[in-house]
Amino acid sequence: MPKPVPAVRAQDLLVGYGGAPVCAPVTFTLQPGRALALVGANGAGKSTVLRAVIGLLEPVKGRLEVFGSEVDEREIGFRTQVSSVLDDDAYFPSLSVAEHLYLVARGHGVRDAWDRVDELLEEFGLTEHARALPVALSSGQRRRLLLAAGFARPRSLLVLDEPEQRLDRRMHARLMERLRAEKAAGGAVLVATHDPALVRGVADRALHVDEERCELLSAEDGAALIAQVPA
Amino acid sequence: MTSSETVDGTPAVLPGERGELPSAQAVRRFTAAAGRTRAGAGVGSLLSDVYYAVIMLAIAVGVALGVAQQLRVALPPAPAVAAPHGLNLPTLVTVLVAGLVGVLVSLAGRLGPVAAGGAEASWWLSLPVPRRGLLRPAARRLPLVAAAAGAVVVALLDAGLLADGGDRVLRAAAAGALGSVLLVLLAAVGQSLGVARRHTALVGDLVLAAAPLVAIGLTLAGTRVGALPVPSWPLLVVAAVVVVGLAAVVDRRLDRIPARTLRESGSVVTQAIGAVVSMDSRELGRALSAGSESPARRRISRLRTVRGATSALITADLVLLRRSSRHVVQLAVAALVPLLATVVPQLAAPAAVLLALLLSGMVAQSATAEGARRGEMAPVLDRALPLAAKTVRRLRMVVPGGVMLVWNLVVFAGLGRWAADVPGWLALAVAGTPVWAAGAVRAAYRPAPDWNKPLVSTPMGALPTGVASVIARGPDVLVLGLLPTWIAVLLRTVSPTLLLVQAALAVVAVLISSSLATGGVMDWMARQQELLEEEKKKTGARTGRP
Structure with a gap:
């Protein structure tokens, strides 16, 4: 049987801004159906690694492949495969919550998009706010809208930047469930997080991102590290 | 949620059955339709907007024609014999x-x-829809604005300064429009090829800086252009074909523009539009500077001049200015404008020189106060250093003062040559320098306009009360504080009295700009009036008289 193409393969990848790296080189492979958690202190470079993986930042050095090809978010195929939820807080002021989700689902060719939107609204506790405009939402509700949008579309790789931020306990548990289901369905998950429960409950491995040295750890060690790292 | 194999790009996780992808136009239409539904804008509102736009355009054209006509009438004819180190209007x-x-x-x-x-x-x-269809309206916007601006400015210069008419002005306007579109489209091709935004901006800055230097060179060499080179109609048709071809190239390459540059530019455009709408020149400057500088430095400044809190603040301001190529270019170009005005015989009248000095001086002094502007927005350094707020304001005038002293000496040496008294004008330059620095810092620390106040009718349309006085903070000190300089330019002579008054006003300007009060002069007067009324009432109550 042929070996599956890794969802992400980074070899001595150096990321940063204006040619200046923000952390040590990272090397990791993420297979479909697996989850990798990026852990480390604030400003260590976790989000910068994620931005490079989704093509919003050119690597300073090293090799980075997503599903066997060099990262190029200009390619439609890349955008079909990779779903990302970063900390963007920009919305169309005149589109309601439901319409934002419909735009994503329908934009990715999902049939019966309104049915999928209704399911996601229910799951992310946004049904009551379906007709609300983004300006009327709290920061937690806007966060849930972003997360729901990440799940509204087909994907093979899900990239999340601190998805646990601004979520209550119930929503946090649902997110964990969702991410486990994602893996079971064959999707790969790459997540930057400060949440030990998320690392233990979802991730198969953890990558410690640091200025001095980046190393792969077990999920348990990754979760333990979060407790030691200063915020 | 269903799962499928990751083969041939088929996503592994499908939230539902997959259908056809919508077109980019359908995505745009969906977004726009939802916006229209909630905007509550009917046909009446649309017609009203169109009517308003047409009226505004007509007024703008009328004003432009009026300015051109005024210039034609006001400008004296060209001298029969060209001055040895003069510049003619077509060259200018x-x-x-x-x-x-x-x-x-x-x-x-x-x-x-x-x-x-x-x-x-x-x-x-x-x-996963072709970006070309999504970006097409955005890609058209800047070339169209550039075409309109290019046509109006070139036509105004040709009709106003060169007194050309009819067909020639039309051709000049068409050339201005086509040339402007061509430049923007070339920049777009560069963007699609991965040319960094700051590199394109730097090329523009260098061309802008070179233009007046070339003019000075031509003046010294005695070379003149006979007439503004205006292309013929057939050549303009060829240029139009080239522009259409280039537009097609840009359209095809829209898919190749990376999301990161689109996001960066989008953020700058949003910030710049917000600044223009709220008439905030500081914010506009910040928007245009954002991302156009290298995000990392090859060399870390050692900050060797830092000896304590005072020198730390001054050094920080100096480093900021040194690192902003846009502001350095702004200073150089602004210095050459009044010099050019003095060497063109038709423009060398006192009123024209005064206007050139005032406008270019305002442009130059605003370039020197980047440290103060950033300090006003995020007073990190101001709060970290053990310095009183008033002292910070005064220290923030040091860099603008030093830079404007050099600027003033260069410009006033030219004015001295124009007025045949170089030493006197250099003395005036030194005496007036603190006023420029004070104006720059006062403008940098002006409070944000309060847009919630009642509207009043102004020549610029309905504006909340107090907005004009906020915008005038900084320029007010310049206009009043440099009154002796303006008088000297109008009289074309510097007297000891004017020098003394200028030095005294410089001290007053520095004191005003050191003040932490946020209200303007009018606010102060209104407050004094209120206090007087209160005092009268109290006195009346004590004496039993009204």
Whole structure:
């Protein structure tokens, strides 16, 4: 049987801004159906690694492949495969919550998009706010809208930047469930997080991102590290 | 949620059955339709907007024609014999057009020229639909604005300064429009090829800086342009074909523009539009500077001049200015404008020189106060250092003062040559320097306008009360504090009395700009009036008299 193409393969990848790296080189492979958690202190470079993986930042050095090809978010195929939820807080002021989700689902060719939107609204506790405009939402509700949008579309790789931020306990548990289901369905998950429960409950491995040295750890060690790292 | 194999790009996780992908136009239409539904805008509102736009355009054309006519009437005829180190008007206009080229390229680089801001970047760019269809309206916007601006400015220069008419002005306007579109489209091709925005902006800045230097060179060499080179109609048709071809190339390459540059440019455009709408020149400067500088430095400044809190603040301001190429270019170009005005015989009248000095001086002094502007926005250093707020204000005048002293000496040496008294004008330059620095710092620390106050009718339309006085903070000190300089320019002579008064006003200007009060002079007067009324009432109550 042929070996599956890794969802992400980074070899001595150096990321940063204006040619200046923000952390040590990272090397990791993420297979479909697996989850990798990026852990480390604030400003260590976790989000910068994620931005490079989704093509919003050119690597300073090293090799980075997503599903066997060099990262190029200009390619439609890349955008079909990779779903990302970063900390963007920009919305169309005149589109309601439901319409934002419909735009994503329908934009990715999902049939019966309104049915999928209704399911996601229910799951992310946004049904009551379906007709609300983004300006009327709290920061937690806007966060849930972003997360729901990440799940509204087909994907093979899900990239999340601190998805646990601004979520209550119930929503946090649902997110964990969702991410486990994602893996079971064959999707790969790459997540930057400060949440030990998320690392233990979802991730198969953890990558410690640091200025001095980046190393792969077990999920348990990754979760333990979060407790030691200063915020 | 269903799962499938990851074969041939089929996503592994499908939230539902997959159908056909919508077209980019359908995505745009869906977003626009939802917006229209909630905007509550009917046909009446649309017609009203169109009517308003047409009226505004007509007024703008009328004002432009009026200015051109005024210039024609006001300008004296060219002297029969050219001065040995003079510049004629066609040469000056050619140099101004070259400067316009620099401004356009610089702005095109800073604004994208293709951009996708905020929500569009977050919600559209990740969709697997061809980006060309999504970005097409955004890609048309800047070339069209550039065409309109290029046509109006070139036509105004040709009709106003060179007194050309009819067909020639039309051809000049067409050339201005086509040339402007061509430049923006070239910048767009560069953007699609991965040329960094700051590199395009730098090219524009260099062209802008070179234009007046070339003019000075031509003046010294005694070389003159006979007439503004205006292309013939057949050549304009060829240029139009080239522009259409280039537009098609840009359209085809829209798919190749990376999301990161679209996002960066979009953020700058959004910030710049917000600044223009709220008439905040500080914010506009910040928007145009954002991302156009290298995000990392090759060399870390050792800050060797830092000896304590005072020198730390001054050093920080100096480093900021040194690192902003846009502001250095702004200073150099602004210094050459009044010099050019003095060497063109038709413009060398006192009123024209005064106007050139005032406008270019305001442009120059605003370039020197980057430290103060940043300090006003995020007073990190101000709070970290053990310095009183008033002292911080005074220290913030040091860098603008030093830079404006050099600027003033260069410009006033030229004015001294024009007025045949170089030492006297240099003395006036030194005496007036603190006023420029005070104006720059006062403008940098002005409070944000309060847009919630009742509207009043102004020549610029309905504005909340107090907005004009906020905008005037800084320029008010310049206009009043440099009164002796303006009088000297109008009389074309410097007297000891004017020098003394100028030095005294410089001290007053520095004191005013050191003040932490946020109200303007009018606010102060209104407050004094209120206090007087209160005092009268109290006195009346004590004596039993009304």
